[in-house]
Amino acid sequence: MEQRQKAIQDKIREKARELLSKKAVDLVIGFGEGTLPLRATPIFIRTPEEADRLIWNSFCEHNLATYLHKFSQFKVGLVVKGCDARSIIALGREKRFKPDQLFLIGVPCQRMVDRRKVKKAFKEEILRASEQGDEITVEGEDFKKVLKREDFLYPSCQVCIHRTPIKTNVLLGDPVEESPLVEMHPEVKEFEEKSPEERWRYFEKEAGRCIRCYACREACPMCNCMECFVDSSNPKWIDKGLSPSDLEFFHIVRTYHQSGRCSGCGACERACPMEIKLTYLTQKLNRDVKELFGFETGVDPDAPPPLSTYDTEDRQEFIK
C-alpha cells in the first residue's frame, strides 16, 4: 500500500480509538475490508479495540452520510471524503442533524476506483486486487495485471474539484490539489452534445432498465424525505409497476429533487444493480445551478441553497 494511504489509515484508526476511548462519540462509521476484491464496506465501530478494522483505500466509494438518519439518536464519528462532507453541509442547512451530534473525520480523497470498469476490462473473474500508489494489481485464476489507477476512476471523481473535505472536526492528511482530471463529466459532455430527441432516447433507454429497487434513493444522503413521492398512496403520484412512463417519472423527479442539493458524489449510480447512468443528469443539473445561481452544494456553509430560498430581488431572466 502506498505510504500516504497507509498513513491516513493509521490516523483514522488512531482517531477512532481516541474518540471511542474518551467516549466523545457512541460509534464511528467508516470503511472496512470487503469480502470481494475491489470493494470496501461500511463498518460501525463501537469499541476502541475494533478500530483496527477501519481501512482507507481507493475502494472506499460509499457516501457514509446516508447512514446519519439511521443513527440520529447517537453521537457519530463519521469518516468523510470531500463529497461526503459537502453532503453533510447540505444536510446541515436542512437541519437534518443536531450540530453537536457529529464528529467529522475528514480525509482528503485520492479519487475512487470504478470497480465495474475494472471488472469489464477482464473476461475472467477478478479474485484479488491490491493497490500500490498509482497502480492497481488485479489477479484471477490465470492472470495477473497491473493497471493505471487513473484510467479506472469514477466519472464523478474525475471531475471532482472538492476532494479535500471542509468543515470537518479533524483533517487527516494534507489537503490535496483541487484540479479536475477532466474538465467536464464525460457523460454530461456527451449528453449536452446530443439533440433533444437523442437525449430523450438515451434517457429512455437508461431509465427503461430500472427495477424500482430504490437503491439510488437509499444510497443518497439527500434522499431523506419522510415519505418519498413514489411511496405515497394518498395522493398517489405514480403507479408501482414498470411502465416506461412511471420509470421515467421516477427518474425525473428523483433528479430534480437533487438540484442545488446534490454533492455529485455518484453514490446513486454506484448503487444501481442495473448500471443505469444517473450522474449525467444530476451533474448536468449541478452545472446548471452553478451557472445560473453561482451555487455549489456544500461548498460554502453560509450560502443559501438557491432552490429553497425566496428573495424579492430574485433575478428572473433564466425563466424562459
Added chain:
Amino acid sequence: MKLKLDKKNFRPFLQSLMDEYDLFAPVQLAEGVSVYKKIDQPEEVDLSIANPQKPAKEIFFPQSETMFRYEKAGKENRVTSTEEVKRKRVLLGARPCDIQAFSLMDQVFAGKEYTDTYFVNKRKATTIIGMGCDHPLSTCFCSSLNGGPFHREGSDLFLIDMGESYLVELLTDKGMAFQKNKFFEEANDKEISLAKGVEGKATEKVKASIPVDGIEKRLDQMAESPYWERVQEKCLGCRVCTYLCPTCHCFDIMDEAVTNKGRRVRNWDSCLSSLYSQETSGHNPRPTNRERTRQRLMHKFNYFPKNFDRIACVGCGRCILYCPAHFDIRQTIKEIQRD
C-alpha cells in the same frame, strides 16, 4: 440419449423454437447487464453472461403482472381475464441455481394449500432448457444448498457448452419431445467425455463450504438476539437483494384505474421496505431495519424450512454481488452458526 447442437445451427435452432413457442432467454440491455426476456429476434439471445442480474423467476412471476382488466361501459361491467397462456413457452439458458429456485417457488404458488393460476399456467406451458454453469463465480455457493453448477433437476433439456457445440441432454417427457429435432445430432464418445470434463472442472470450483446445516434451529433461538441490531447496520433498506433473489416471491396487489377502466396488477414487493409491513392505521409491526433484515433472513432460513422443509436460498450469489452496501450473506450465515 446424448445429442449435440452445433453452434453454427444455434440461431436457426432458436428460430425454429420461436416458430412453435414463445422463447424466453437472457438478453443484454447494456454492457454487462442482462435480464430474461421474450425474444423477438434470435440475435438478441446472449448466453455470454452466466447469470443475468435479474433472475429467471420473472418468466413465471413477472415483476409487474396484470391479473385482470375491468371496464364500466354504461350499465355493464366488463372483466377481462389475463390468466390464460396462449402459446407454449421455452425458457432457454437458465442456470441450475435459478431453475432450482423454481421448485422452491412451486411450494408457495403450486403447493398443497394454494394454487396460483398465474404462476401455474406459465409453469405448465414452459419447457425449460437449462444450461450447465461452466464459469461459476467465487460468490457462488449452490453446492452448499443441494444444488450445483450442473444440477439437472428442474430442467427438461440441459445444454453443456463444449466450445464448438452444445451437448444436449433430454431429461423429461417435455424434453423428449425434442428427440427428433432436426438440429440435434448424436454426440460421440469423445464429445460426451469433453462435456464431462467441463462439468467436473466447474463442480470442483464450487465446493460446499457454507455451513447451513442446522441453521433453522439456531434461528429458533435468535428472535430477540442483539445480533440483528448489528447485522442490519449497513443495510440501506433498498430492495436489491430481494428483487434480484431467485427465490424471493413477495408481491403487492394494486389497482391502476383511470375513469371507467383499469387493471389489477401485482408487483414484486420487498420485506426490506418499510411500506411492506405498514398498516393502514399507520402502525408498523416492523418499524426499523432490524426487524426487516431479520425477516429477510428468517424467511429464508427458518420460516421457509419450517413450512416446506427446504432453505429458501439457492446460493446464486446475486445479493452479494449487487448489494450497494456490500452485505455478504455468506458471512451472515457463518456468524449465525457461530454466535
